[in-house]
Amino acid sequence: MNNLDIREADDDLWAEYTRLAARGYGHPVSDLARLRPHADARVGLRAGRVVAGGLGLLVPQYFGGRPVPAACLAGGSVAPEERGEHLSVPMLAARIRVLRERGAALATVWTASTGYARRLGWAAPAQVFTWEVATDHLKQAFDHPRAQAFEITHGETPGAARLQRELAGRWNGPWQRPAWWDAWQHEVHPDLATYRFAAPGQDCTGLLSLGFSSHPLEGRRVVVQDFWAADDRVAAAMLAFIGRHNSRIPTALFERTGLPPVPLLQQGVHRAGSVVARHWHPWMLRVLDPARAVALRGWSAQAQCDLPLELVTEDGEATERYTLRVENGEGVLEPGHRPGRLTLTRPQFALWYAGGYRTAASAGLAGLRGDPGDLARFIGATADREPWLPEYF
Incomplete structure (x- = not known):
């Protein structure tokens, strides 16, 4: 921790940090370039060499139905050879301080270091899972006449964006998504497709975004990134739509952010054991003020x-x-x-x-x-x- 010089990163320092992060994560971190125009970028130097860094995004999060300014921390890493020196403590403090001065009352991070973060005042409000299920089972469980009554349209409209904001306010934690959200997601997931669901003659009540990824045994699988449903009827229609991929794709994966924390799959799919859950590291929250x-x-x-x-x-x-x-x-x-x-x-x-x-x-x-x-x-x-x-x- 001694002699750590923390500063805002210029292009050269950020390029050096990007190389460090690739060593720390074990793979290139493309979001460091994608998110930097929207974020505060900080690096920590020791003896003139970058040894730590990360991004801070000032984004409101909904709590109790109102957006609360939050410091959302992304892309943080410490050089592998410097780990054990607790460099993340001053780095986190510096990254948060800047955004707190700009109005943040909360701080949020996704982290695998849950015990360490808890000692620094953070808490994990919810467990986080991915869900994997056979598309055949989704189709069997949800593809009934009520589900088929919904009209499905490819692409987004302003009405769909309004629906997402309205539904986000029903939970504690979702972002009030900034204007750059959609472009960022399409860069991260180039094959992302968005579908709107509406009963005939009515406004959109469901919004689904999905892409595809490789499966180690089955070739391809559907990957659900965004699942916004106003009620159980449209949720069933959305699950049925995913199930209709069964003719070509045998498996659907709901990403760690891809389903609200309700037992839609567990209660709907008929065969016990046909839904596989995998626990992931959680998001953690700290109340700054x-x-x-x-x-x-x-x-x-x-x-x-x-x-x-x-x-x-x-x-x-x-x-x-x-x-x-x-x-x-x-x-x-x-x-x-x-x-x-x-x-x-x-x-x-x-x-x-x-x-x-x-x-x-x-x-x-x-x-x-x-x-x-x-x-x-x-x-x-x-x-x-x-x-x-x-x-x-």
């Missing part, structure tokens, strides 16, 4: 709270006292002086903020402390929406 984050997110009109809280360290030492007030769809977190009726760590606060605790029982098992009634009201304040991040960066 608790008071501002609470004020900016949306709140259910039914949520009611007036609770003194204590944010504590992992070993239980009290560090910050607040009073949380939620009423009439607005939330306020202000400095408090009363002993907290609930105690939680910074990572637990981030998990609560994202709606990651569904019940007081799950929160208690995860280590939150307090009266069961207080805990139920606290959890209920954010449990109206589930955490889901359908953007991978």
Whole structure:
């Protein structure tokens, strides 16, 4: 960590970092070039040599139905020969600091180093899976007359973009996608095809984006990247459409961001064991400014709270006292002086903020402390929406 010089990257420094990242990841990282025009690029130098770096994107994320400015961190890496020196700690701090000065109240990252990130105040609000299923099974389970009633149109329209934004607001975590999102995705996935689903004479209620990839045994498979459905009927129609690829492609893969966290496949496919799930490293959230984050997110009109809280360290030492007030769809977190009726760590606060605790029982098992009634009201304040991040960066 000593003598690390962190600075904004010019073209030469970024080219050097791109070569370093390829060594660190084991393959070229093409998004370092694609995302750089939209991001803050930082590198860390030691003795004039680039040893670490990464990108920071200022993108709002929906929480409680409102977009909250977030520092979304991408493409971070440390030179393999420098690992073990904890260079990621000052690098993360520097990358976040710039975006926090520009308004970020939260920070989000996809990371395999979950334990390390948790010690730095991050939390994983949800488990992340890919799903693999035979297209024959999808067709058998979902391709019935109700599914066939939907009209399917290739390509996007402004109405489809509005639908995506509306549906994104029903979850905690999705991006308010910037104008460059679609072009970026088509660069990453050149064969990406988007389809709109609508009942006859009605507006679009479903949006599906898929591509194709090689399968080690079967040649090709369908890969679902984006799955936005307003209700169960259009969701079934979208799954049936994927199943109709069965004449040429035997397998469908739903990417780690490709399905909302609901049991569409498990409950719909008839044969037990025909759906294969693979667990992936999760996205992690850190609340940079608790008071501002609470004020900016949306709140259910039914949520009611007036609770003194204590944010504590992992070993239980009290560090910050607040009073949380939620009423009439607005939330306020202000400095408090009363002993907290609930105690939680910074990572637990981030998990609560994202709606990651569904019940007081799950929160208690995860280590939150307090009266069961207080805990139920606290959890209920954010449990109206589930955490889901359908953007991978």
